Amino acid sequence: MSDFPAYDEIHVISDIHMGGNRPNFQILKETRRLAGYIGWVAQQCPAGHVALVLNGDIFDTLAEELPGYVAVEQAVSVVERIMKDASFACIWDALAAFVAGERRTLVFIIGNHDIEMAFPTVQRLIMKRLAGDDLVKRARIEFSTTGAGYTCTVGNARIYCTHGNEVDAWNYNRYEDLAKVGRRLNAGRSLDAKEWYPNAGTRMVKEVMNEVKEKYKWIDLLKPETQAAVGALIVLDPSQAKKITDLVSIVGERVSGGREVNQRLSAEGFQPREQVTDASAVTVKQLLGPNLREGINTHSRQDSQDVDAMLALAEANLGKPNAQIVEPAAPLGTWQLIFDRLTGWLRDVPKDEALRRALKDWLADDKTFDRTDRDDTFKDVTAAVGASIDFIVTGHTHLERAIDMGGGRFYFNCGTWIRLLRFTDAMLKDQKSFKPVYDVLMDGRMELIDEAKFGGQSFVMNQTSAVSIKAENGVVVGCLSHVVGDGTGAPQVIQQFARK
Template sequence: MSEFPAYDEVHVISDIHMGGKPGFQILRETQRLANYIRWVAAQRPEGRVALVLNGDVFDTLAEDIRGYVAVDEATATLTRIMDDKSFSGIWEALADFVKKKGRTLVIVIGNHDIEVSFPSVQRLILSRLAGEDLLARARIEFSTTGAGHTCLVGNARVFCTHGNEVDAWNYNRYEDLAKVARRLNAGRSLEPSEWYPNAGTRMVKEVMNEVKRRYAWIDLLKPETSAAVGTLVVLDPSQAAKINSLLSILGERQRGSGQVDQRLSAEGFQPRQATGAPAITVDQLLGPNVSAGIQGGGPAGAQTADDMLLAAEKGFKQPGARATPANETLGTGGLIWDRLTGWITGVGKDEALRRALKDWLADDKTFDITDQDDTYKQVTASVGASTDFIVTGHTHLERAIDMGGSRYYFNSGTWIRLMRFSDAMLKDAASFKPVYEALTDGGMETIDKAKFGGESFVMDQASAVSISLEDGKVVGRLTHIEGDGTGKPRVIEQFARP
């Protein structure tokens, strides 16, 4: 008997992000997803097929919960999501899936659905999908300790993990999640103040969610740590006050860096310099055009945005510090407010945003499926050579990379909408004007309908990864699910392992 489950086919999707009320939801293709689940269920009728939901299945950060994690209201929150008519069809399809012999559903924890680690939530999901059917319940597995899911397809070892395990912004403290579960089982609660979130969670809850109420599309922008943050500051300079939050959020990101090293390895922690990702600064987040505006176009060697923020923070925290416009109005953000709004007023908000986007997207490889991004580098460095296929998610950016030696890496992308700025859109003020108008409208419906140069603003790209045994070879594919989801997925890239 193998120590790992063996399948004829494994299908992996991630970053579904079911959550939020209408108008606050970023998953659109729900019927397509339900039909795709049924398509997977119909494969290899006499064989063994697994469907892996590889993290961020739910998005509790889009829900109205107390604090940063739903504890007492965890089951109520997930029940609301599953009952929402936007998502209920997906759960009906999953229930049909686990009723079929030879099917296995694996749910891997992400960083937007950490409540799945709680026993009460797992019991809720089991009950919703399988009721009292013990065979159906046995076909559902959870991976919530950061270990991912390992299985075999033919002679190939497959490892699926969300990918936030190596992300200093969004790491999960699995040990603390286990403590919460022990409290809940013991009839105790957790005060919101007791849970200190990671930097990514703070960014979503403290910054992005408020902005999302005005600009519903902000979650769709990539890369999120530069384009999204900078865009919100340029579109609405009053959000410069959020820079105050960014200082502590960036600090938490740096603390997180010390916890993610070798998280996937059994060897324990290694020195930061050996495996760590580089620090991210406010200047990097905002880009040279916005940073120059904040600095007032000063000469080379002038204070960076980070220097200014730290100086303001120091003065603001000093006991008995004299009140000034900088700390009286926005705390650490007052000086930045003055300079940023002056810069935007000088060039025009639309032109300021166009210039900033050109900064952030210069030499951008966001949508290059062969780009060896940080998630690829850090996950592959942490996974043993005996693993033949590695599948992640988390970044929302699909990847298909031949690692050499008959080993392959995939990122299963996402099912939520993604926005993509083309060079033609950013070419000049005239070409950017209709784009700017669509952005400032703020509504998701406007973004969904927008087309520029005959090209849709929102990418219609629902991604999946499949790994299957075919004629003695194990074939891995990155695919797109199109139309209503009932047809065979379109192959984007494939690798065959002998």
């Protein structure tokens, strides 16, 4: 273990999402608290070595107005704008103060919303902002932007930090292509926008979510992100149905991405991207959910057997946007027909009831706030990580996790620092119970959403999370905590594990 950096303690936070140059596109709220927390970490273990790990999605360039899907020539100016934004400047001041301290190390790990951090030009910009020309301070800043994560030791324990999108077929990074862009930037060459093929998650955000977000600022505060989100998006903005061919191909891209993520946290070779020819792993039931499928059935003038046959055919052809079925009048794309019928149903159903049904589909069997739930990120990351790792720390999902894996091994997901909306079964029970929630959502003002309470519970969770791993009295202690107040005090421990 001597081959890896050794610390007396490390502190890990994830999914800060600094970005958004349009009104209400900034989803990070507790900026002062974050600056205070960074200052608090800097003061810990004064005689020891302390690391602060920013575990991905530190920036959110997808919230910026950009041509295309990735900033290339504009990467430096975009990141510089974010760092100078009045909303975030205090965070960068705190990070600069952190690296000014002796025996402090700051680690940047790439996520899927800040892929421009892989470019050497952006890394130099960050070091300049935090350390100026001071080589000692610069040496305290490390970058992990190749998908390798970050490994270190605390006491006798080995820790592995990775964002988590490496195992997410929606949001994997093609690090080989990012390296190619970096080489071009260094060589003074440009990148044709047509050369960059974004992952499915980026396409969903840029092509659909950002447009819906112009009116409904809260849409990307909903978790979890699943295929059923498509139905909720179309209920909010029926014009999105016109993009159904692209939407279905986005879902198909998830399957193609699945082939690539199988190699993310491994030493196997990288395979060229394949065209999507089969998306059978994603079903119509996952896309629409039972409540919206019921809407199609009740609105259709055909009998239910014919509608079920149409849905079955659509499912068989998922990922093949050109597949058609024959109606009595004329041939029509299967998915266009389905979403035409869905939008027809939406014209006949009150919007609050339609959104309630869509959200029930989206949040069905939701285990968002179960910290012990062994979700897909847990399963896939732990399956890919070797038994020599004692503590695994991820982010990406925005969902806290603290799991004892047995045998002195532990898993944490350090959650997020952005707002999270919490829907309950009581809020979605029926049209009457959902109406006050709907009114707040349709008003759309973030300050009203921040203040809203339903059933005595705040709608927006005030939950800013961190993970710490420390050597204490011969044991290594890992904690999932909530940072509270102005961030300058000790975080509230939510779950603690000790490894002897």
